Amino acid sequence: MKKWILVLIALLVLAGGGFLVTRVMGGRGRAEWRPGTPLEPERINVGVIYITDPTSETSGYAYSHEIGIREMQRAIGLRDDQIIRKVNVQDTSAEAVEHSIRECIAQGANIVIATSWGYMETCEKLADEFPLVIFTHATGVRHNETNFTNYSGRIYQPRYLSGIAAGLVTVTNKIGYVAAMGRDNSEVTGGLDAFALGVESVNPDARIYVKVTNRWFDPMGEAQAARSLITEGADVIAQHCDTPNPQLEAQSSGVWGIGYNSDMKNDAPRTTITSVVWNWGSYYIHLLESVIDGSFTTKTYYGGIDEGVVDLSPLDESLVPPGVAEAVAAARERIMSAEFDVFEGVMETNDGSVVGVEGGALSDEEIQSGIHWYYRNVVEP
DSSP states (O other): OHHHHHHHHHHHHHTTOHHHHHHHTTOOOOOOOOTTOOOOGGGOOEEEEOSSOGGGOSSSHHHHHHHHHHHHHHHHTOOGGGEEEEOSOOTTOHHHHHHHHHHHHHTTOSEEEEOSGGGHHHHHHHHHHOTTSEEEEETOOOOOSSSEEEEEEOTHHHHHHHHHHHHHHOSSSEEEEEESSOTTOHHHHHHHHHHHHHHHHHOTTOEEEEEEOSSSSOHHHHHHHHHHHHHTTOSEEEEESSSSHHHHHHHHHTOEEEEEESOGGGTOTTTEEEEEEEOTHHHHHHHHHHHHHTOOOOOOEEEOTTTTSEEEOOOOTTSSOTTHHHHHHHHHHHHHTTSOOTTBSOEEBTTSOEESOTTOBOOHHHHHHOOOSOBTTEEOO
């Protein structure tokens, strides 16, 4: 009997019965997704690629995505075995990224969510190879017409609000900013410029001093950059990098901090006045609903405070002077009412040139991929 079972499996393989073999061998198989066709929730398997292990973290970049995945799972009603996680996949190794994505697909994933910028090229490559798998990439700029998209948000909106808080609390008028990437990356640079605009709106004398780690995830480098900024006189430390280490350095030095990705109040409660946060669940629910009802497209998702995908965590009023909360709330209301755009009018850069036009505002495309300049109050190393 055992011999005949083995013969049957071999015949199925030769006949192209790979899906049935997977079932016989106890795997989960992969239901095919097709453009424009609804896919039942119970047939969906989601592969998620993380740069760290968010299941063992309480804050930071990957953790914020994991919270969003959990929100999506609850909202859609997916089982635990419908989520396939690959953790500690360094985006500096294309081979490791490709291996992890292929593992997800082999385990049945018909949706792959790649959460780090450095996964983009691999997603683009594999999307061509697997046209019946949806690939969606965080904060990227590439897509195709059928099964590869990207998603991000107007993080510059809460960045501007956090700049108002920083500008009102600083005493030295030196504000430190730990950046993962330099001016070549529009996501990071645009956020820094929005922060700088917020600072200047309430404190024209303040300056923002930036240190670049050149890595998205660099715990030691992020801590070192923060220490250097504090040594140079910064009494507020903001960040666009993955770990809470800049906030921990701020707390140990007794200066203010502004976190990023998730609310870093949990990590540095004595110093973090607020955090610029991502609520990725808003997008992940939108993504799964579009797959289920057959409306999925590869149009870039770019939500703001209105859509709930970005925001500012509650301001700790015990750490800030009177009036800060009111100033932040008033600016938030102006953004929400669409009467104000962060990147509007003519703006002067720190090299003396100008961008923008009177009476206009930068487009989404310019903000996503065209900001390679620092605002005039930003000081580079």
